[in-house]
Amino acid sequence: AGIIEPGAFRFICNGEQVLHLEIALGYQHRGVERTMTADDNVLRQTLVAESVAGDSAVAHATAYAQLREKLAGKEGAPTPLDRERAIALELERMAMHIADTGALCMDVGYQLGQVACEALRTVTINTTQAWCGNRFGKGLIRPFGTNHPLTDTTIDLVRRNIADVRRRYDEVRHDIKSSPSLLSRFEQCGIVPRxxxxxxxxxxxxARASGVGRDLRSSxxxxxYGGEILHEPFVxxxxxxxxxxxxxxRETLQSADYVLRLLDACDPAAPLPSPDYAPAARPDALAFGLVEGWRGEICHVALTDAQGALRGYKIKDPxxxxWLALALAVRGEGISDFPICNKSFNLSYCGHDL
Incomplete structure (x- = not known):
């Protein structure tokens, strides 16, 4: 890429070997955190939160919703709303992991794996669209409630699609593991030590691929995640x-199992609250929203003033x-291995530029 709108990459090489990769980001100057405190319109803040990183709309919107509910003093026992949020999160995790699998297959010329994953990813995001009207889950997560409660029809659709995606994706996984040409490109490439x-x-x-078991769903x-699902991260x-x-x-298959288990526990007859865009917030308070997105931990932090309005807001995308891990991964590798190292992380420019 060299130079693109949100970032610049400088490769320092000795022939074909990368000695160092300098990554400079943040040229878009998006001003997301500043926008969150521009006024106290909760609906506008929700829309901004789910746009922090478009491929993590559900995770960032969930972190914001958690934060708002904590500021209103409404955190407590798990609710049916929490169950639906977890289903949405795991669907998002599945969709993006499947897409990344296909992208890695594409970069080494394994077209069968690429097209199979593209098809499975389409089924997954179309399932989310059938639920809430948006393939990326925008509009699905709202503070204090939801506009898209699961129905019997939606539950049946999600269950049928996800069970089929799980079965077919597992076949792709076995094909990848049994292909010597793929293994020769992927193994011992782009190593980041623990x-x-x-x-x-x-x-x-x-991090978990390097032996560091960080996962907010367990920590x-x-x-x-603290009751119906006792999450054990793969390392x-x-x-x-x-x-x-x-x-x-492994996480795609695990997420599919979680979705199917949570769907079995859903009761469409139980009414869910509608969103609240005018909540009372504690004055002079500090609140956190912590969610394990598909890339890793997401943290939203807010400070309120004496009237309960947001006066400070910080977001940490994984x-x-x-990004520094990518620079370490390509050090000492051939320049031709940069694309698969890059895809193996699939990091976000916009999540960094806040």
Whole structure:
């Protein structure tokens, strides 16, 4: 890429070998955090939150909704609303992990894996669209309630689609693992040792692929993750492209199992509250929203003034940590291996530029 709108990459090479990669980001100057405190319109803030990173709309909107509910003093026992939010999060995780699997297959010329994953990802995001009207889940997560409660019809559709996607994706996973040409490209490529991942504060599947078991669903469980689902994160030790790919494969299957289990516990007859866009908020308060998105941990932090309005807002997307991991991964590798190293992280420009 060299120079693109949101970032610049400078490769320092000795022939074909990368000695160092300098990554400079933030040229779009999006002003997301500043927009969150421009006025106290909760609906507008919700729309901004789900636009922090378009491929993590559900995760960022959930973090904002959690924060708002804590400011209103309404956190407590898991509710049916928490269950539906968890289903949406796991659907988002599935869709993006499947897309990344296809992208890695594409970069090494494995067209069968690419087109199979593209088809499965389409089924997954179309399932989300059938639920809420948007493929990326925008409009699905709202503070204090929902405009799209699950119905018997929606539950049947999601259950049928996800069970089929799980079965077919598992076949793709077996094909990848049994292809010597793919293994020769992915194994021992782009290694980030555990010590380095700890040093830079790496998060998400990339960190877990290097032996660092960071996952908010187990370390800071909320809602159903502290009861109906006792999450055990997968951890690998190799820290290479193959480990990061296999993390995606295992987590996709795990998320599908979670979705199916949560759907079985859903009761469409139980009414869910509608969103509240004019909540009372505690004055002079500090609140956090913590969610494990598909890239890793997402954190939203807010401070309120004496009237309960937001006077400070900070967002931490997992890409903030992991861009440096990409620079470490390509160090000492051939320049031709940069695309698969890059895809094995699939980091966000806009999530970094806030």
């Amino acid at each position: 010590s380095e991942m700890i040093r830079i504060g790496g998060v998400g599947p990339a 800071h469980p909320w809602g159903v 690998k030790q190799q820290g290479d492209v193959m480990a990061r790919l296999m993390m995606r494969c 890409s903030l940590h992991n």
